[in-house]
Amino acid sequence: MSAxxxxxxxxxxxSVLPGFRLTLGYTLLYLGxxxxxxxxxxxxxxxxxGLVGFFETVNTPRVLASLRVSxxxxxxxxxxxxxxxxxIAWVLVRYQFPGKRLIDAFVDLPFALxxxxxxxxxxxxxxxxxxxxxxxxxxxxxxxxxxxGIVIALIFIGxxxxxxxxxxxxxxxxSELEEASASLGASRLQVFGLVILPSIMPxxxxxxxxxxxxxxxxYGSVIFIAGNMPMKSEIAPLLIVSKLEQFDYAGAAAIAxxxxxxxxxxxxxxxxxxxxxxxxxxxxx
Amino acid sequence: MSAxxxxxxxxxxxxxxxxxVLIGLALAFIGLVLFLPLILxxxxxxxxxxxxxxxxxxxxxARSAILLTLEVAAISVxxxxxxxxxxxxxxxxxxxxxxxxxxxxxxxxxSVSPVIxxxxxxxxxxxxxxxxxxxxAWGIKLIFNVAGLVLATIFVTFPFVARELIPLMQEQGTxxxxxxxxxxxxxxxxxxxxxxxxxxxxxxxxxxxxxARAMGEFGAVSVVSGHIRGQTNTMPLHxxxxxxxxDFVGAFAVAxxxxxxxLVTLAAKSFLEWRYGDRLSAGRAH
Amino acid sequence: MGLQAQGIVKTxxxxxxxxxxxxxxxxxxFVALLGPSGSGKTTLLRILAGLDAQDEGHVLFNDEDMSxxxxxxxxxxxxxxxxxxxxxxxxxxxxxxxLRVRPSxxxxxxxxxxxxxxxxxxxxxxxxxxxxxxxxxxxGQRQRVALARAxxxxxxxxxxxxxxxxxxxxxxxxxxxxxxxxxxxMQLTSIFVTHDQEEALELADKVVIMNQGxxxxxxxxxxxxxxxxxxxxxxxxxGANRVPCEIRGGVVRIGSTIIPAPQVVDLKDGPGTAxxxxxxxxxxxxxxxxxxxxVQHVFRASPLPRVEVQLVDTSLALDVTLPPDxxxxxxxxxxxxxxxxxxxxxxxx
Numbered sequence: 057m058s059a060x061x062x063x064x065x066x067x068x069x070x071s072v073l074p075g076f077r078l079t080l081g082y083t084l085l086y087l088g089x090x091x092x093x094x095x096x097x098x099x100x101x102x103x104x105x106g107l108v109g110f111f112e113t114v115n116t117p118r119v120l121a122s123l124r125v126s127x128x129x130x131x132x133x134x135x136x137x138x139x140x141x142x143x144i145a146w147v148l149v150r151y152q153f154p155g156k157r158l159i160d161a162f163v164d165l166p167f168a169l170x171x172x173x174x175x176x177x178x179x180x181x182x183x184x185x186x187x188x189x190x191x192x193x194x195x196x197x198x199x200x201x202x203x204x205g206i207v208i209a210l211i212f213i214g215x216x217x218x219x220x221x222x223x224x225x226x227x228x229x230x231s232e233l234e235e236a237s238a239s240l241g242a243s244r245l246q247v248f249g250l251v252i253l254p255s256i257m258p259x260x261x262x263x264x265x266x267x268x269x270x271x272x273x274x275y276g277s278v279i280f281i282a283g284n285m286p287m288k289s290e291i292a293p294l295l296i297v298s299k300l301e302q303f304d305y306a307g308a309a310a311i312a313x314x315x316x317x318x319x320x321x322x323x324x325x326x327x328x329x330x331x332x333x334x335x336x337x338x339x340x341x
Numbered sequence: 342m343s344a345x346x347x348x349x350x351x352x353x354x355x356x357x358x359x360x361x362v363l364i365g366l367a368l369a370f371i372g373l374v375l376f377l378p379l380i381l382x383x384x385x386x387x388x389x390x391x392x393x394x395x396x397x398x399x400x401x402x403a404r405s406a407i408l409l410t411l412e413v414a415a416i417s418v419x420x421x422x423x424x425x426x427x428x429x430x431x432x433x434x435x436x437x438x439x440x441x442x443x444x445x446x447x448x449x450x451x452s453v454s455p456v457i458x459x460x461x462x463x464x465x466x467x468x469x470x471x472x473x474x475x476x477x478a479w480g481i482k483l484i485f486n487v488a489g490l491v492l493a494t495i496f497v498t499f500p501f502v503a504r505e506l507i508p509l510m511q512e513q514g515t516x517x518x519x520x521x522x523x524x525x526x527x528x529x530x531x532x533x534x535x536x537x538x539x540x541x542x543x544x545x546x547x548x549x550x551x552x553a554r555a556m557g558e559f560g561a562v563s564v565v566s567g568h569i570r571g572q573t574n575t576m577p578l579h580x581x582x583x584x585x586x587x588d589f590v591g592a593f594a595v596a597x598x599x600x601x602x603x604l605v606t607l608a609a610k611s612f613l614e615w616r617y618g619d620r621l622s623a624g625r626a627h
Numbered sequence: 628m629g630l631q632a633q634g635i636v637k638t639x640x641x642x643x644x645x646x647x648x649x650x651x652x653x654x655x656x657f658v659a660l661l662g663p664s665g666s667g668k669t670t671l672l673r674i675l676a677g678l679d680a681q682d683e684g685h686v687l688f689n690d691e692d693m694s695x696x697x698x699x700x701x702x703x704x705x706x707x708x709x710x711x712x713x714x715x716x717x718x719x720x721x722x723x724x725x726l727r728v729r730p731s732x733x734x735x736x737x738x739x740x741x742x743x744x745x746x747x748x749x750x751x752x753x754x755x756x757x758x759x760x761x762x763x764x765x766x767g768q769r770q771r772v773a774l775a776r777a778x779x780x781x782x783x784x785x786x787x788x789x790x791x792x793x794x795x796x797x798x799x800x801x802x803x804x805x806x807x808x809x810x811x812x813m814q815l816t817s818i819f820v821t822h823d824q825e826e827a828l829e830l831a832d833k834v835v836i837m838n839q840g841x842x843x844x845x846x847x848x849x850x851x852x853x854x855x856x857x858x859x860x861x862x863x864x865x866g867a868n869r870v871p872c873e874i875r876g877g878v879v880r881i882g883s884t885i886i887p888a889p890q891v892v893d894l895k896d897g898p899g900t901a902x903x904x905x906x907x908x909x910x911x912x913x914x915x916x917x918x919x920x921x922v923q924h925v926f927r928a929s930p931l932p933r934v935e936v937q938l939v940d941t942s943l944a945l946d947v948t949l950p951p952d953x954x955x956x957x958x959x960x961x962x963x964x965x966x967x968x969x970x971x972x973x974x975x976x
Contacts, residue, residue: 068437069639070680072698073518074528079431086424087446090496094461095449097471101464140370147367151360159368161611165375167550168603168610170557171455172577173596176584177378180385187377212374244355273454276559276577280584293456297564300460305469312457319452516711519678522698523705524725524780534728538715 098316101309113310118286119295122311126292127318129203130271133210138264140211141218142256148219149226163219166212171276178209179280201283206291209277214267221263225256258333265326272319382600385593397594405571406579406595412487413562413575414555417494421551422544425502429540430532433510434518447503450496459493459564466492485567490575493561498551505547508622509540542617546610553606557599628783628816629654630675634684637670637840644670646840647684652833657810658818659827662837663863668820669708669788671837675818676703676786688783704782708789710773712761718772719744719757725780747775750809767798774806778813785810787819791826803830824864828852836860858974861902868908868945870901872973879973882940884918886968894975903971905948910934910964917965920945925958934958936966 068076102110113119147153148160166174182189182199189199199205229252237251238244275293282289292315299308355363387394397403428447432440450458466483467473476483483489517539521531537544559577566573568582576595583592614621630652637645645667652658660668673679675686677698686693693701713721720727723744726735735743748754751771761769770790777785790806791799807830810817821827827834828848836843836851838859844851855861862869873880874894879901880886911917920936923944934947945966958964 067439068435071435071515072522072678073434073515073531074522075532076431076435076437079427080435080437083424083428083431083443086428086499087443090492090499091446091449094465094496097464098457098461140366143363144367144371147364150355151364153364157611159371161607162371162375164607164610165379165603168553168557168606169379170559170577170580170596170599170603172559172580173382173557173599173603174378175559176580176592176596177382177385180589181378181381187381188373208374212378215374244359269452273452273457274560275454275456275563280581293454293560296456296460300463300564303469305464305467308460309464312454312460315454316457323452516707516709517713520705520707520711520776521713521724521728523676523678523703524728524776525699525702526724526728527699530728534724535713538713 098309098312102306102313105306105310109306110310113307114314118290119292119311121287122290122292122295123314123318125203125206125289126272126315127322129206129291130210130268130274133207133214133271134264134268136207136211137214137218137267138260141215141263141267142222142260144215145219145222145226149223163216166214166216171213171274172280174212175209175277175280178212178277179205182208182281200281201285201289203282203289205281205283206278206289209281210271210274213274213277214271217266217270218260218263221259221266222256225259229255258330261326261330261333265323265330269319269323272315379600379604382593382596385589386597388593389590393590394594394597397588397591398598400591402570402574403579403591403595406574406576407598409487409490409572409574410556410576413490413494414552416491417498417555418548418552420495421499421502422548424499425506425544425547428503429506429510430536433507434515444507447500447507450498450500455497455558455560456564458496459561462489462492462496462565484565485569485573487573489565490562490573493565494555494558497558497561498555501551501554502544502547505543505550505622506540509543509620510536512622513539539620542613542620543622546613546621549606549609549613553603556602628689629687630784630816630818631687631690632671632675632684633687635671635674635681635686636683637667637674637679637681643840645674645681648837648840648842650835650842650845652816652818654816655814656816657807657830657832659831659834660818660820660837661822661824661827661834661863662843663822665839666837667840668822668835668837672786672788672818672820675784676705677701678705702780702783704777704780704785706770706773706777706785706787706790708792710761710769712769712772712776714761716760717757718753718759718761718764719748721761721772722747722775722779724776743779747779750778751775765798766794767802770794770802774809783816785815785817787817789821790819791821791823799826806830828864836863838863855902855972858900858902861972861974865904866946867902867904870903870943870945870971871941872899872901873897874899874973874975881918882938884940886918894973897975899973899975901968901971901973903945903968905933905946906931907968907970908945908947909967909969910936910947910949910958911967913963913965915965917967920964920966922958922960922962922964924960936964938966939963 105113144163148156179200180186182205184193192199199208233251234247237247242250273293278291279294282291284290284294292311296308296311299311432443463484464470465472466476466489483492517535518531521535526534557577562575563578566578568574568578574582576599580592580596583595632648632650635645635648648671660671662668670679674681677693713724723740726740726743748757751774753768753771756764756768761772764772791802794802803826831848833845834848834851835845844856844860851860852864855864861867870881875896878885919939921939922934923937924935926933931951932949934949935944936947937944
């Protein structure tokens with residue numbers, strides 16, 4: 057036994073359970089083939105363009121505009137989801153009303169409904185002659201085939217991320233804290249703003265970040281409603297697809313790398329903000 | 342989900358007006374963003390009556406799209422189950438360095454655009470990919486072929502099972518397994534008789550979500566498919582083609598099948614959460 | 628079966644859980660590993676079982692080195708602290724598990740397994756609960772199922788990790804007695820971990836007291852209680868009072884009072900600590916011999932009256948337990964008294 061502890065002990069704690077090498081080996085092999093190798097291709101492929109070529113590929117007005125559209129609409133949708141996701145989570149946790157169970161289950165619809173289905177449904181709904189679109193046209197509001205349409209699709213996609221991260225935290229929220237602050241004379245609004253909101257803030261930020269990350273790369277639900285007008289409502293993933301269709305692999309990979317890099321940096325910043333927001337929490341939480 | 346005890350506390354009750362305004366806002370938002378689109382799918386599909394609907398879903402290309410979708414799911418879901426079980430066993434039951442890195446890798450597909458998920462396989466196996474020409478010389482075609490669809494589907498769906506099982510197995514610790522081993526069970530017996538029954542519902546839950554996504558994936562398979570009708574068109578891709586050809590009834594008819602799948606998934610998922618909530622891992626977000 | 632640990636060292640990261648432990652256990656002994664949390668007792672038990680691997684040292688069963696021997700082959704009956712019952716199996720299935728998973732050549736027939744399970748159910752007095760699931764049992768019943776399950780494989784040694792830790796006080800006492808009888812009637816060799824000194828002293832033939840990864844003392848309950856060898860054992864067992872003192876020429880001085888010290892023979896001059904148990908202190912009239920003190924509190928709501936006194940010279944507080952006949956009735960707060968030590972030990976430092 058001491059011999060085994062010697063060879064493995066440095067990086068793995070000894071255990072009586074068998075199968076570690078087999079399962080870890082299989083896991084690594086699977087990840088290697090499915091994830092690492094293809095991602096390596098993605099990162100290395102743009103290299104054949106050279107640094108200048110890479111820059112020229114990405115630094116075209118059309119690519120930059122598509123990145124702006126993708127990240128901009130994703131951010132707006134994530135913020136709107138932040139507000140309404142919080143309201144929905146709040147209502148589901150705090151209030152009783154008929155059909156609550158059903159609504160609760162229904163929130164997960166975007167996880168289960170294929171994005172293409174959502175895409176054509178939302179497009180038909182918000183087109184100028186659609187149920188909702190027709191109501192908005194008299195006011196001069198055009199949703200489908202504009203960036204506003206993209207935002208609608210991304211709201212659909214991202215909503216459950218916010219609700220499902222905030223909901224459990226709200227559920228576990230210690231009502232003694234509320235009672236304490238109420239007993240100290242705080243109004244409901246003050247209790248919410250000063251006590252509840254700060255403690256659910258990290259979860260809310262996480263939910264918004266997840267919704268944002270998902271929205272940036274979204275394709276299926278967006279392409280139908282976006283209208284895909286270059287410079288206006290063309291998203292970056294669509295540009296990748298059209299580069300691929302022209303067999304410009306390196307160009308497609310270059311845009312993809314830039315997208316991933318921007319997402320990564322934004323998530324990193326959000327992580328830092330979250331760490332800051334959690335600074336007062338107990339370490340065991 | 343019962344918050345009854347909380348709302349009964351006098352000090353914590355919100356004014357009725359606030360309550361109803363918030364409930365109204367929530368319902369309106371859900372109705373507008375989630376409910377209306379779903380209703381619309383079914384109404385549009387049935388716009389020209391049941392006859393047209395059945396004609397649309399039984400039409401030649403639609404049938405082969407349905408079969409292909411089932412085929413792709415039937416291959417990729419079991420592979421991801423095997424991976425999920427192996428990965429969860431290694432990650433949840435053992436302590437080793439590099440574990441958090443491994444967890445991050447498992448989560449990775451969730452943060453990658455579906456289009457990029459397809460793109461990476463084209464970069465490897467496409468006509469101008471790293472291995473494409475070699476494979477081509479051997480007469481193997483992965484991209485614009487079922488194999489490519491399976492690969493891309495595996496990529497976008499493989500975290501589902503693992504993500505459900507890892508926290509669940511971690512919560513359960515290793516005591517029961519240690520007990521089984523101390524009683525003389527071998528590794529396979531321990532896994533089959535002790536571990537597997539303990540995670541069975543969580544596994545089913547993961548499979549459910551994995552399957553829904555596998556059948557409904559659009560972006561990734563769209564990139565690798567080549568959209569060859571009757572050959573590499575899955576249901577979501579077929580929906581797109583019909584829609585772009587202005588065959589709205591056809592598009593919504595096929596879409597309605599996918600929407601039904603989503604509703605069944607949601608119902609089964611809610612049932613599992615309600616009935617076996619204590620045996621699923623807490624705090625899942627996907 | 629005899630069982631030996633030789634020079635066991637175990638480190639978790641930078642934490643030294645065991646720093647070289649030697650232990651010798653005879654066949655048929657009932658041994659308690661006693662110590663505070665973090666003392667290494669559970670780690671030692673898990674290493675003896677083969678659930679953890681030691682970094683250095685050897686574990687011997689009947690003089691045979693178990694190093695590298697798989698847990699399955701050691702035939703160790705291990706009862707986990709939280710029982711680790713298989714939630715999805717009935718009580719009977721839990722107990723029969725060890726027989727069911729044997730390789731097919733050694734595996735008893737279904738009927739034999741059933742007979743053996745029934746026998747064990749009778750042994751642990753759960754005859755009619757074989758079809759229940761663990762979640763339908765009380766804590767004490769689960770404990771007995773865990774025990775029956777461990778006994779089913781006819782273990783060479785029975786190891787129990789905090790066997791009564793999760794039970795309430797009444798059940799704990801009953802189970803303790805029952806376990807003791809079981810150990811004797813089945814002629815087991817048993818080792819259990821506990822942090823409860825009363826449990827260890829009452830149940831075990833041999834008590835192993837551990838602290839910070841090392842063994843402080845090994846002995847019968849009488850030996851460790853009446854002849855503690857280290858200051859740790861003194862303080863851990865019986866809640867002794869610590870009284871700082873001066874040793875000069877074989878004489879012990881507390882404050883300005885010299886007290887007779889029969890046990891102190893070869894102590895060097897210098898500061899020392901006298902350890903004296905509450906029941907080894909008597910209280911006398913202020914005019915009598917002894918260390919002057921003032922009564923601070925009298926607690927009468929206990930089987931034996933307890934008094935807290937403060938020494939006049941050093942303002943040190945001492946706990947005193949009085950015999951029932953004295954009843955402490957005459958004592959009141961603020962009263963001046965003298966205290967005498969009927970028995971105490973002095974250790975240097």
